[in-house]
Amino acid sequence: MGGVRVVPVGECACLVEVGDAVAAASLAAWARASGLVAEEIVPAATTVLFDGCDPAAVEAALPPMDRESLSDSGPSVRLQVTYDGPDLERVADHWGCSTDEVVERHTATDFTSLFCGFAPGFAYLGGLPAHLTVPRLESPRPRVEPGSVALADRWCGIYPTASPGGWLVIGTTEATLWDARRESPALLAPGTRVRFEVAP
Known part of the structure; x- marks a missing residue:
């Protein structure tokens, strides 16, 4: 995925670096909806932390980033x-x-x-x-x-x-x-x- 970097944090977590807060929130929302295995998914300004996961599995599952995917996704x-x-x-x-x-x-x-x-x-x-x-x-x-x-x-x-x-x-x-x-x-x-x- 262009512009996205996955940084392992130990054996059971990783930090996914994205372009901005919209992309981070969009990725977090997608991950929760997709059932990606992780104990916690925490978006921030330009990153998403996946804790309690297999970093390689997270990287393999990442979708193409869609900046508009949050428009109607939440309550x-x-x-x-x-x-x-x-x-x-x-x-x-x-x-x-x-x-x-x-x-x-x-x-x-x-x-x-x-x-x-x-x-x-x-x-x-x-x-x-x-x-x-x-x-x-x-x-x-x-x-x-x-x-x-x-x-x-x-x-x-x-x-x-x-x-x-x-x-x-x-x-x-x-x-x-x-x-x-x-x-x-x-x-x-x-x-x-x-x-x-x-x-x-």
């Missing part, structure tokens, strides 16, 4: 947001539009959870076009409240718990992002399609 979640974040004006200035237009663009975007990291339940949501890239704060806040909906680079994310953070917060949601009592603790597991809407 769909709609999240209500109160757009009152402290950085809403900053994003509007960066995009050269009004705060209402920021809300319109955000709610019109089809997001997909590509991988999770940083904190349990924190999903990196891809979908923003390149021209809507935003910078991080120069100095991270010591505390970002749970449920904060934020942007950084081309990512959208929601803070599942209070933590330091440097992303631009544009709103809040009351959704529970992580609950260990659920069968799938992460609400926005990789492959989940996400749409935001204005809270009533």
Whole structure:
């Protein structure tokens, strides 16, 4: 497979290096659906970790990469947001539009959870076009409240718990992002399609 490299990690794991987060999430979704034998399949920004597997078997089974294969593969979640974040004006200035237009663009975007990291339940949501890239704060806040909906680079994310953070917060949601009592603790597991809407 062109552009893909399989790196064995010991005898029972391997790391598959791909081009970007979309390709990583797509490969992970395919592997889970195909029944590929592995104890864990963990996508990241440009890799997928296959743990508890035969690295040679993984390499032999890899399919041609399809960047669009995630478009309808996962469950769909709609999240209500109160757009009152402290950085809403900053994003509007960066995009050269009004705060209402920021809300319109955000709610019109089809997001997909590509991988999770940083904190349990924190999903990196891809979908923003390149021209809507935003910078991080120069100095991270010591505390970002749970449920904060934020942007950084081309990512959208929601803070599942209070933590330091440097992303631009544009709103809040009351959704529970992580609950260990659920069968799938992460609400926005990789492959989940996400749409935001204005809270009533």
